[in-house]
Amino acid sequence: MTGWLVVNAFLHSIKFEEIYARLIRAFSLRGGVLLRKSNAELVSALGASVLNRPDFVLFWDKDIPLAYRLENAGIPLFNRPKGIELCDDKALTALALERAGIPHPKTIVAPLKFNSGPYGDDTFLDSVVEQLGVPLVMKERVGSFGAQVYLLHSLEEVRTVLRAHPNAAWIFQEFIKTSFGRDVRVQTLGDRIVAATARFGAPGNFRSNVTAGGRMEPLNLSPAFQRIALDAARVLALDFAGIDLMYGEGETPIVCEVNSNAHFVNLDNALGISFEEMLADYILKETRYRDSDKV
């Protein structure tokens, strides 16, 4: 069976190269072939007449129109474009979780503006602070590794961050203080949980991303945490997902965010597992079942 590993042509990162190498190796160990293709080279292969169609696509990019185009051509995609789209934008994730009644921090999406540059009139922030209180969490809608996530203690701090990044799109969130510096990362695959870790932030840091200096420990996941992780993956249409869960009052689970192509290398290292091999098994099995002839 031959698949494409679709990656972004303009992303140059050792971390991502390691992921691609592990994925390609996992398929070759199973007698499959995973060919690396960049989104840039696939601009020439669009439409229903994709030449040398692969049996499946493992889409490790966020180029959502390209993902939909490949799906329109009838090729089974992992993850599916809808899931990638909902997860890539934290505002859409929040709305999908809200619609499904899955616990998630109270979230306000910053209003759309058409001009680049500052809002000019930012009086809507009064209402944000009134509804969420301070401290509150402010995040860019698209971001990862905790890099675009801020804990802010006053309206003035919110204004300062907003002014420093005039072209970013934001969400504002209720701060879940019971989860300060700790959360849970769950990796799902199909309707199973294949790994769970407790994550702890660097001292004094409210964020627990490993890339931001945190650490991971193996975790025995309680049934409530298992259920919410699987519910989130199902609602977001994800075959595989890295789900961040926080601890609410009474240690109840709250979904923080969902990653459609999570960096599994940290998880592999912390738990001594090979997520990429589980994923390869899953995709090869699923592809045999999915109808790939629909155009």
Ligand SMILES: Nc1ncnc2c1ncn2[C@@H]1O[C@H](COP(=O)(O)OP(=O)(O)O)[C@@H](O)[C@H]1O
């Ligand atoms: N609403 C919140 N309340 C408390 N902590 C939060 C909240 N949102 C995010 N965090 C912390 O910040 C970290 C990064 O936020 P997250 O939304 O997962 O963004 P990223 O995509 O950058 O990982 C989370 O793992 C969690 O530790």
Ligand SMILES: [Mg+2]
């Ligand atoms: Mg995260």
